[in-house]
Amino acid sequence: MADSTHSILEGPTGVQASELVPDTDPTFDVQQNYPLVIDGLKKLYKDKIRPVEERYGFDLFHSALLRDSDFDAKPMVLLLGQYSTGKTSFIEYVLEREFPGQRIGPEPTTDRFVAVMKGDQDRTIPGNALAVDVNKPFHALNRMGNGFLSKFEAAECSAPILDKVTLIDTPGVLSGEKQRIGRSYDYVSVCEWFAERADLILLLFDAHKLDISDEFKRVIGALKGHDDKVRVVLNKADSVSPQQLMRVYGALMWSLGKVVSTPEVMRVYIGSFWNKPLHFKDNAKLFEAEQRDLLRDLRALPRNAAVRKVNELVKRARLVKVHAYIISHLKNEMPAFFGKDSKKAELTQNIQAEFNKLELKFRLPPGDFPNVERFQQSLKLQDWDKFEKLSERLLKTLDEALTVDLPKLMMQISPPQKAVETNPFAVEAPVTDGWILTSSDKAAFDQVFANLGPENGKLPGSKVKNTLLDTGLSTEMLRTVWNLADMDKDGALDSDEFALAMYLCEVVKKGNRLPDKLPANWV
Numbered sequence: 296m297a298d299s300t301h302s303i304l305e306g307p308t309g310v311q312a313s314e315l316v317p318d319t320d321p322t323f324d325v326q327q328n329y330p331l332v333i334d335g336l337k338k339l340y341k342d343k344i345r346p347v348e349e350r351y352g353f354d355l356f357h358s359a360l361l362r363d364s365d366f367d368a369k370p371m372v373l374l375l376g377q378y379s380t381g382k383t384s385f386i387e388y389v390l391e392r393e394f395p396g397q398r399i400g401p402e403p404t405t406d407r408f409v410a411v412m413k414g415d416q417d418r419t420i421p422g423n424a425l426a427v428d429v430n431k432p433f434h435a436l437n438r439m440g441n442g443f444l445s446k447f448e449a450a451e452c453s454a455p456i457l458d459k460v461t462l463i464d465t466p467g468v469l470s471g472e473k474q475r476i477g478r479s480y481d482y483v484s485v486c487e488w489f490a491e492r493a494d495l496i497l498l499l500f501d502a503h504k505l506d507i508s509d510e511f512k513r514v515i516g517a518l519k520g521h522d523d524k525v526r527v528v529l530n531k532a533d534s535v536s537p538q539q540l541m542r543v544y545g546a547l548m549w550s551l552g553k554v555v556s557t558p559e560v561m562r563v564y565i566g567s568f569w570n571k572p573l574h575f576k577d578n579a580k581l582f583e584a585e586q587r588d589l590l591r592d593l594r595a596l597p598r599n600a601a602v603r604k605v606n607e608l609v610k611r612a613r614l615v616k617v618h619a620y621i622i623s624h625l626k627n628e629m630p631a632f633f634g635k636d637s638k639k640a641e642l643t644q645n646i647q648a649e650f651n652k653l654e655l656k657f658r659l660p661p662g663d664f665p666n667v668e669r670f671q672q673s674l675k676l677q678d679w680d681k682f683e684k685l686s687e688r689l690l691k692t693l694d695e696a697l698t699v700d701l702p703k704l705m706m707q708i709s710p711p712q713k714a715v716e717t718n719p720f721a722v723e724a725p726v727t728d729g730w731i732l733t734s735s736d737k738a739a740f741d742q743v744f745a746n747l748g749p750e751n752g753k754l755p756g757s758k759v760k761n762t763l764l765d766t767g768l769s770t771e772m773l774r775t776v777w778n779l780a781d782m783d784k785d786g787a788l789d790s791d792e793f794a795l796a797m798y799l800c801e802v803v804k805k806g807n808r809l810p811d812k813l814p815a816n817w818v
Contacts, residue, residue: 328707332601335704336608337366343696344608347615347689351622352681356665356673357614358491359435365492366604368432369413370460370596373489376499377511378467381530384569385499386411386462389593390454395419397450407446408485409464414451422447436488443480459597463489468511482510487517494596494603496521499528502535502543505550512554519556527551527563528589532582533573540565540578564589601708602742609701609746616693617663620653621670623685635679643674660748698758699765702743706797740794753787759796766800772809776800779813 340361347353354360374382387393395417396409410425410433420428422444426437436444446466465486490496496518507515518525529547532540544565551561566582566589573579628649630638642649650664747758756777763773780788780796788796799809 329601332704332707333366333604335700335707336604337363339696339700339704340366340608343692343700344612344615347619347686347693350683350686350689351615351619352677353615353618355677356618356670358488358611359438361611362429362432362434364430364432364434368461368492370494370600370603371463371489371492372460372495372497372593372596373463373465373486373493374497374499375465375486375514376468377501377504377506377508380467380499380501380504381569382467382499383464385497385528385530386464388568388570389456389462389590390452392452392454394452394454395450396448406466407448408443408466408489410447410449411457411462411464412449412451413457413461414453417452418450420449420451421445425449432492436485439480439485439488443485446480456594459594460494463493465489468508468514483513483517486514490518490521490524491607493521493524494600495592496525497528498525499530500547502529502531502540505543505546507550507554515554522559525561526589526592527561528568529563529565531567531569532565532578533567533575536575537577602705605701605704605708606742609697609742612693612697612701613660613663614665616690616697617653617659618665619685619690619693620657620659621650621664622682624649624653625674625679626682626684629679629682639674639679643671646671646674698747699761701746702762703765705739705742705746708739736798737794740797741790743797744790744793749790753785753789754793755787759788759793763796763800766797766804768800768803772803773800775809776803779809782813 345360348360374385376382383397387397390411394409394411396419412431422436423441425431425433425447426444427434431449433447436447466482468482498515527547529544532543535543544563547563548560555561564585565578566585567573568586568589573582625642628638628642629635647667650661650667653659654661654664743762744754747754747762749758763776766773768776776796776799779799780792782792803809
């Protein structure tokens with residue numbers, strides 16, 4: 296158990312987590328139209344994405360079909376690390392209290408996955424009960440079996456931060472012989488499932504234990520595709536001197552560089568996230584600043600939750616689209632009567648070649664295709680006679696969701712700001728310096744741009760047309776918008792030109808006139 300000689304409300308530097316970043320800070324509140332966006336995502340998924348998943352057996356190859364509880368779920372923070380790196384102590388520090396079922400010690404004490412959630416009273420809920428609760432987003436874990444569900448539970452308690460997020464505590468990653476014989480379930484697959492649904496993934500390291508075991512390497516490898524969510528925490532940093540800390544940090548970055556295949560440097564938070572006074576106090580100000588940054592990131596998650604949910608649904612819809620093409624293609628390649636088994640084996644063995652054919656034929660992005668080895672394993676278990684032919688109607692509605700409906704929802708999340716009137720007598724004047732494209736507007740439009748599938752960094756008119764028409768402006772007005780936005784007059788829009796075009800449409804919809812020529816600060 297935790298050391299009882301220290302108050303659990305005493306932060307690492309004598310400052311509580313809520314004092315570093317107040318829970319009442321309004322900058323962390325969810326967006327006002329968040330419920331509308333979530334309802335829109337639910338309807339869009341049920342009407343246009345799920346029918347494609349059901350027809351082509353998406354859940355047999357990838358993740359389970361989504362329920363309303365998956366959309367309603369609070370942002371999730373996944374903590375990963377080898378044993379005794381301070382994962383459970385970190386949660387205690389953030390909550391400013393212990394949680395039900397908590398165990399802390401130098402040995403591997405946490406032997407199960409624990410979802411720390413908001414609850415009116417302290418209690419634990421077993422994994423099997425969680426998996427059948429329609430109000431909780433864990434139904435898909437049923438496929439992991441009793442071996443896992445017996446090692447999974449929820450700890451409900453009351454803490455301010457749990458109003459905003461759900462924290463996932465995990466068993467320490469094993470090393471040596473234990474990692475081969477110590478699990479009754481596939482640990483890496485479970486971590487991957489949580490990583491797909493997490494809004495933030497924290498990799499915790501102990502300043503005295505920077506080695507990365509084989510199992511931890513596999514876990515980190517399973518995070519591929521979620522690099523934007525991953526942060527590193529160098530914990531217990533007060534246990535070494537400032538000079539040693541510099542060397543420890545360098546060693547950590549060297550170790551990560553060998554297992555993380557990304558050119559970007561990971562964000563590393565340095566501190567001691569537990570309820571004990573600092574041992575070496577030389578870096579107290581550094582630790583406090585780092586802890587403040589991390590706590591701000593945690594409490595800001597709800598603010599970005601809507602964008603994250605749209606982003607994840609876009610990724611899923613693109614994968615569903617490619618999956619439909621793959622299954623229908625394999626169906627067409629199979630013989631009608633004789634030689635089915637040999638043809639099935641041939642196609643499975645050469646599935647990468649089939650992926651390449653589809654990529655060229657339908658101009659599908661290579662990054663949207665599934666992992667070859669996993670897909671091969673799944674194919675061997677399926678009855679190919681149940682594969683369906685391509686439905687142009689369903690694919691059309693899926694494309695509509697990607698190019699029209701999801702961009703609409705993105706615009707609801709980050710609507711353009713109101714025009715600023717610098718001159719009360721200039722209402723009828725053309726647009727001037729009063730309208731400026733903000734960074735939040737640009738980020739929202741960039742997401743729409745990416746969803747439309749640019750070619751060589753640009754969108755031809757054919758791909759932009761429906762999105763612009765969806766603004767409700769007349770063809771004549773859209774012609775003016777295009778002429779202003781297409782600054783290099785090449786008949787296509789890059790990301791900056793597209794953002795400008797969408798912004799000009801919003802300017803017109805607010806009753807303002809377009810200028811004959813763009814002001815200099817718009818170019």
